[in-house]
Amino acid sequence: DTEVTQTPKHLVMGMTNKKSLKCEQHMGHRAMYWYKQKAKKPPELMFVYSYEKLSINESVPSRFSPECPNSSLLNLHLHALQPEDSALYLCASSQYSGGDTGELFFGEGSRLTVL
Amino acid sequence: GDSVTQMEGPVTLSEEAFLTINCTYTATGYPSLFWYVQYPGEGLQLLLKATKADDKGSNKGFEATYRKETTSFHLEKGSVQVSDSAVYFCALSDLGGSTLTFGKGTMLLVSP
Numbered sequence: 402d403t404e405v406t407q408t409p410k411h412l413v414m415g416m417t418n419k420k421s422l423k424c425e426q427h428m429g430h431r432a433m434y435w436y437k438q439k440a441k442k443p444p445e446l447m448f449v450y451s452y453e454k455l456s457i458n459e460s461v462p463s464r465f466s467p468e469c470p471n472s473s474l475l476n477l478h479l480h481a482l483q484p485e486d487s488a489l490y491l492c493a494s495s496q497y498s499g500g501d502t503g504e505l506f507f508g509e510g511s512r513l514t515v516l
Numbered sequence: 517g518d519s520v521t522q523m524e525g526p527v528t529l530s531e532e533a534f535l536t537i538n539c540t541y542t543a544t545g546y547p548s549l550f551w552y553v554q555y556p557g558e559g560l561q562l563l564l565k566a567t568k569a570d571d572k573g574s575n576k577g578f579e580a581t582y583r584k585e586t587t588s589f590h591l592e593k594g595s596v597q598v599s600d601s602a603v604y605f606c607a608l609s610d611l612g613g614s615t616l617t618f619g620k621g622t623m624l625l626v627s628p
Contacts (some may be wrong), residue, residue, distance in 0.1 A: 407559075434615065443605055443618035444560065458617070491559050504550065505616055507559040 407492050407508035408472040415516050416482060421513045424492030434505065435467060436491040444491055450475060451497075481516045488515075493497040518543045522606045522619035529626050530597055537591040538620045539580075540607035548610040549573075549582055550616070555602045562606070563591075565592040596626045 405426045414420050424433065432451050449457035450469040458467075464486075465479040475492055479508035489512050493505040523538045527568035541547065548567045552560040563576030578593045588608060606619040 405559075419530060441621070441623075443601075443621050446615055489559075493560075504562050504565060505560075507561065508551075509559040 404456050404506035405492055405494055405506050406491075407511050409511055410509065410513065411512050411514075413514045413516065414479065414482065416477065416484075418482075419478070419480045420491055422492075422513075424475050424477075424508055426494040427473055428494060428496075429472075429479050430494035430506070431472060432495045432497055433469060434493040434495075435475070436493060438489040438491055438510070448477075450470070461477055479513070482513075487513055487515045505507040518547070518608060518610050518617045519609055520570055520606050520617055520619035522604075522616050522622050524620070525603075525623040527622060529624070531598055531626055532595045533626075533628050535591070535593040535596045535600075535624065537604055537624070539589045539591065539619060541587050541589065541606075541608050543587075543608055543610045545610050548613040549580070549590070550609070550617075551578070551580055551591050551605045552567060552605040552607060553620075554605065556602070560605065561615075596624070600627045600628045 434449050435447040440442045446459050447461045448467045453469045464481045464487045464509040489510040491510045492508045495505045517546045519542045521540050550565045551563040553563045564575040566573040566582035569582050572581045580589050580591045603621045605617045605621045605622045609616050
């Protein structure tokens with residue numbers, strides 16, 4: 402099984418809502434990532450979890466709150482978002498983190514629209 | 517810091533044409549190099565990779581050779597298909613870093 406599964410595929414929320422994006426992998430990978438991708442742009446790294454601990458936070462606003470409940474799951478909690486946060490949110494995993502990361506496996510993404 | 521530069525798109529080709537998408541990189545160490553592809557409405561998929569100088573990555577008719585002397589990893593395909601229409605990202609992973617550095621992406625449009 403070489404899949405990274407993300408839910409939901411589409412999410413529409415208001416600026417006062419609280420919602421969560423979920424990501425799951427069963428490849429035994431010990432590093433998981435959240436990326437944000439705007440249209441016609443490359444993915445931008447948001448967070449990295451290594452062995453279930455947050456290792457990188459790329460100065461992401463606190464309205465985005467990541468959580469790694471176990472080695473297979475990664476959540477991104479959303480609260481009080483702004484319309485400019487509308488984007489495709491990609492989850493990825495890799496066997497290791499730090500040093501040569503090697504190949505990242507990406508999910509299909511959650512397309513978020515903030516009204 | 518590390519960086520990846522790839523040619524601006526879109527690249528527009530007719531079916532069965534030859535494809536080259538240029539990619540050059542700057543890195544302090546000896547990076548691994550990747551091409552990822554993103555089809556419309558989907559996430560990124562690894563297309564091919566090379567982990568050391570002179571390695572050639574290949575997959576689905578696409579090829580790229582790790583050229584240390586020119587710090588390049590150009591993507592080529594001899595005969596493109598309409599189904600190859602997508603955005604292609606060149607990326608590197610360096611021993612000094614913790615994740616991938618992406619280029620800006622090149623959109624490929626193939627017409628019948």
